[in-house]
Amino acid sequence: MIRAEGLTKMYGRHTGVRELTFEVAPGEVFGFLGPNGAGKTTTIRLMLDLIRPTAGRLEVFGLDVRAESVAIRRRLGYVPGDLRLYDRLTARELLQFLAHLRGVRDLRDAEELAGRLGLELDRPIHALSKGNRQKAGLVQAFMHRPELLVLDEPTAGLDPLVQQVFYDLIREAAAEGRVVFLSSHVLSEVQHVANRVGVIREGSLVLVDEIEALRERAATRVEATFAEPPPPGAFADVQGVTEVERRGPTVVFSLRGPADPLVKALARYRVLALDSHEADLEDIFVGLYRGEDAA
């Protein structure tokens, strides 16, 4: 569906993105993560042919983004990262205009989407709040049921309830076999809908993997509070366990793999309290953003 090979974009000497190679398969929801300024928007604008690659190849639907941009754009929906709309139009007029350009005559889908998101169609866009403009941006991206949705930080300004509707839209699109390329700077925005994620930092892809695989790789945090602090090094040999931190009688472990060895080791001491947290993907990502290796 999307295939990048050695994709590079330089701005003079400054690197936009460097040698990106990745693929997004049909039916996938791909989360594209990275801190602000890492190259997410650059990658997306290369797909839209708004900017041209310095080197490498980029194909969407098997078509070259440069040579066959119009054919590609006929089949995709896009929410720009810095969404600007025609302020003097009403939301309905904006949707009519974009629908015409896309050859869509029937606005019933758009009206239904607007209803679900709670967008007022007949107010001029300059009178809409940031969140409502973002809704208009979402409606225009989804209204023609494109095969590919390219969404650059699409939840900016949306309140939590509307975000839930947005996630429903993504799930419905995925269920219909459409592809979603979803960029964000926080994992929590994509982890519930994405099958796979790519992480970009300073213009380079540092990781591409399935969400499930990441979850399995991620460590569980276990906090045990003891009646008396165990001696240092008491858990050094326990399989899959690293001691992370000690606060008086409380020891924090990082656990990977089955819990049994840790439970057996803990049982040798008097444990007053035991607490464990779900694998925290966010920690991995913060590490990746800083340039540390994936855990």
Next chain:
Amino acid sequence: MLRSVFAKTLRDSERGILWWSLGLAGLAAMMVAVYPSVRDNPGLDQLLESYPEALKGIIGFGGELDYSSGAGYLGIELFSFMVPLLLIVAGVAAGAGAVAGEEERGTLDLLLSTPVSRRRLVLEKLGALVVEVVVLGAVLWVALVIGSNASDLGVSAANLGATTASAVLLALGFGTIALWVGAATGRRGRAIAVAAAAAVATYFVNSLASLSRVLDALQPTSPFYHYSAGDPLRHGLGATHAAFLVALVLGAAVLAVVAVERRDFRT
């Protein structure tokens, strides 16, 4: 009204077109209304004759300088300066905003996520620019035809049309230059600056040609020369002069398409 980039662009400038039309029609009506009192004042023609050549070049419009004929009067009072100035300002403003306005406001990303090619974007914007300036020219022409009959100017509707058409082509030339620079740089300010500088420079080349041999040699390159040299108020539109202005528009349009095809748009 929102069926295409062309239609939407025109709709966006509806209000502007209305105000410009009122201004141009008002100007034409006022000038024509004053004509009978000017015609009956022979002292004005004597005054004209005493003007230095340079000044005659500036206020002149193609043919003979006189206040006693309708054609001479309209040339001096409207077509030597005010009409081309106003139409060029309108054309340059529309041309500069055509692509660069969308880019500066940030709406270009959304617009070009639809299946509209860059070339089509430029051509539809150019189409809207042409329609806008032609509408202004048509309004001016109608006002002049009505006024000419009322004040007995003695200039035919055909020659008024030819002269207005010549001014429209002149304004479209500079408007398309502005469109090109805007499409090539994404900056409206730069587009206006370049087009305005080109207009001022070529205006002086044409009107001061009698002062220096260099300027005289350059005169045929000035769009203002081709706008006025055929004396369209008396002789209609000259084919070669009109062709020069049309070629200017087409040349700038080709440059705009070429420039827009090869660049990165800014966010």
